[in-house]
Amino acid sequence: MALHYIVDGYNVIKKTAFLNHKKLKDARDALLSFIDKYRPHGSYNNQITVVFDGRDDIFGFKHNYDFCIIFTRNESADDRIKSLIDKTSNPKNIIVVSDDKDIKFYCRSQGAKILGVDDFIKKAYKKFNTSRTSNTEFFELSVWERKKINDELSRIWLKSNEDQIYGKK
Missing domain, CATH: 1.20.5 (Single alpha-helices involved in coiled-coils or other helix-helix interfaces)
Known part of the structure; x- marks a missing residue:
């Protein structure tokens, strides 16, 4: 059973050290690189979608990631996340990463799972450190x-x- 992680991009940035970057663009790039490197969504069968408020053309955004990145343009990231949950046939396979109370409540009411930002970040580091030490010492x-x-x-x-x-x- 493949899972689909939906990440509330700016919520994650706001709650973590990614905001230490002076420019929002750099913080966004750091988050995307983190996801690409550490794969906190686990298995390669699992999908991940990162949702940001706003437009991608503001910063001339280009990427080469193997996951979906959505800029919501004229709607909020929260509304787009809710829409993604509504469109799925099986919300039990969706895990939303956010600390936003409204999103958490909505996810639970629709049967989707919620993962807090801290747990998402810890999961990535734990997975990375476990895989490094289990195979070979790096x-x-x-x-x-x-x-x-x-x-x-x-x-x-x-x-x-x-x-x-x-x-x-």
């Missing part, structure tokens, strides 16, 4: 360590090419 290399590795690989590669050019084995 760690960040310092600039110095990366340079050392690159230098070593360059030395090996150049020596190998030199041997091929001059017929050495």
Whole structure:
């Protein structure tokens, strides 16, 4: 059973650190990048739609994400979210991410699930950290360590090419 997450975009931005960006456009881009990187909606079978108030052409918005982004133009994001819930044949498969009281009440009355903003963010980090440690330990290399590795690989590669050019084995 695939789920459809509907994210109240500016509500999430307002309730989280994404608003630390000075420009709203940057905060929006940070949220979309976060969703793209951490996949808080879980399985690749699950859909996610991020709904923003306003028009996309204001900022010349372009994206290459594999999820739906809606700018509502002449209606509020809340109204569009309600409309998306109304149009679905099975609202039990919808999870709305918002802390807006009106949206939460409406979702529950229609049979859709609600996920608070904090829980949505925590879910992403928990999923990401679990997947990292369960497969292999990942760690960040310092600039110095990366340079050392690159230098070593360059030395090996150049020596190998030199041997091929001059017929050495």
